[in-house]
Amino acid sequence: MKLLEGKTVLVTGASAGIGRAAAIGAARHGADVVINFSRDEAGAASAVAEIEALGQRGLYVQGDVADPATAKDFVAKAVDKFGKVDVFVNNAGICPFHAFLDMPVETFERTMRVNMHGAYFMVQAAANQMVKQGHGGAIVAVSSISALVGGEYQTHYTPTKAGVHSLMQSTAIALGKYGIRCNSVLPGTILTDINKDDLADVEKRDYMEKRIPLGRLGQPDDLEGPIVFLASDLAKYVTGAALLVDGGMFVNLQ
Numbered sequence: 001m002k003l004l005e006g007k008t009v010l011v012t013g014a015s016a017g018i019g020r021a022a023a024i025g026a027a028r029h030g031a032d033v034v035i036n037f038s039r040d041e042a043g044a045a046s047a048v049a050e051i052e053a054l055g056q057r058g059l060y061v062q063g064d065v066a067d068p069a070t071a072k073d074f075v076a077k078a079v080d081k082f083g084k085v086d087v088f089v090n091n092a093g094i095c096p097f098h099a100f101l102d103m104p105v106e107t108f109e110r111t112m113r114v115n116m117h118g119a120y121f122m123v124q125a126a127a128n129q130m131v132k133q134g135h136g137g138a139i140v141a142v143s144s145i146s147a148l149v150g151g152e153y154q155t156h157y158t159p160t161k162a163g164v165h166s167l168m169q170s171t172a173i174a175l176g177k178y179g180i181r182c183n184s185v186l187p188g189t190i191l192t193d194i195n196k197d198d199l200a201d202v203e204k205r206d207y208m209e210k211r212i213p214l215g216r217l218g219q220p221d222d223l224e225g226p227i228v229f230l231a232s233d234l235a236k237y238v239t240g241a242a243l244l245v246d247g248g249m250f251v252n253l254q
């Protein structure tokens with residue numbers, strides 16, 4: 001069954017990793033897909049090629065989500081090409097691991113701007129378009145298990161993931177009257193470029209793996225189903241919710 005037939009889906013940070021998997025998953029479910037990226041044009045182009053190989057239309061638009069102007073531009077270009085926005089997936093994010101006591105101001109500010117400010121202005125631009133269209137919509141934000149637990153080298157990052165989760169709770173209230181649903185997924189540890197260096201430490205990687213009841217670290221396509229589900233009408237009475245996608249890591253105390 002195709003769950004997003006006829007929909008236009010926008011995904012930020014979709015040249016690689018989880019965003020790319022979400023974009024391709026949406027196309028597999030019948031959607032036309034517009035993706036944002038900031039640097040990796042080859043990755044964005046190959047994601048669009050995969051979307052087109054699935055028989056759907058695709059478009060990539062360059063833009064740094066830290067700049068509020070990117071949000072309006074992304075939505076405008078999507079509407080220009082495909083006429084509407086039905087689903088918005090806020091995914092773009094960075095996690096430059098660093099210790100707390102000597103956190104450089106620039107690293108802190110950049111992480112906040114990309115992950116938190118970027119989410120705010122992107123979700124606002126997509127929501128304004130959905131309200132204008134007048135037939136509701138779905139917003140899915142990629143938060144994290146890190147919205148619920150801490151990380152020694154992630155003191156600048158975990159608050160942004162809690163913030164994105166909280167943003168979905170508040171926008172679920174603000175946008176419910178327009179039929180726009182807002183939810184988040186909370187991935188555990190998913191093998192992507194964001195943690196390649198961190199998990200190059202074999203001891204750490206083994207430790208993380210052992211914490212997961214399902215016995216393996218996640219892959220980007222583990223997020224495909226949960227994101228498509230929350231974006232689809234199967235979740236038509238779900239808003240303000242957060243779905244852990246972590247192989248059971250969070251509940252594994254002992």
Ligand SMILES: NC(=O)C1=CN([C@@H]2O[C@H](COP(=O)(O)OP(=O)(O)OC[C@H]3O[C@@H](n4cnc5c(N)ncnc54)[C@H](OP(=O)(O)O)[C@@H]3O)[C@@H](O)[C@H]2O)C=CC1
Pocket residue numbers: 012013014015016017018019036037038039040041063064065066091092093094095114142143144145146186187188189190191192193194195
């Ligand atoms: N991997 C994991 O374990 C987890 C990841 N997450 C979250 O998932 C999301 C995706 O991460 P993941 O797939 O792992 O990471 P990747 O590094 O694989 O992908 C990040 C994507 O975001 C894009 N991006 C980065 N900065 C910007 C920017 N300023 N503007 C626009 N696009 C940008 C990158 O594009 P480009 O290179 O072109 O800039 C890339 O497409 C993040 O929000 C992260 O916090 C949450 C929980 C766990």
Ligand SMILES: C[C@H](O)[C@@H]1OC(=O)[C@H](O)[C@@H]1O
Pocket residue numbers: 095143144145146151161187188189190194195198
């Ligand atoms: C980047 C990390 O590996 C990843 O990011 C998250 O949000 C997860 O909690 C993992 O720590």
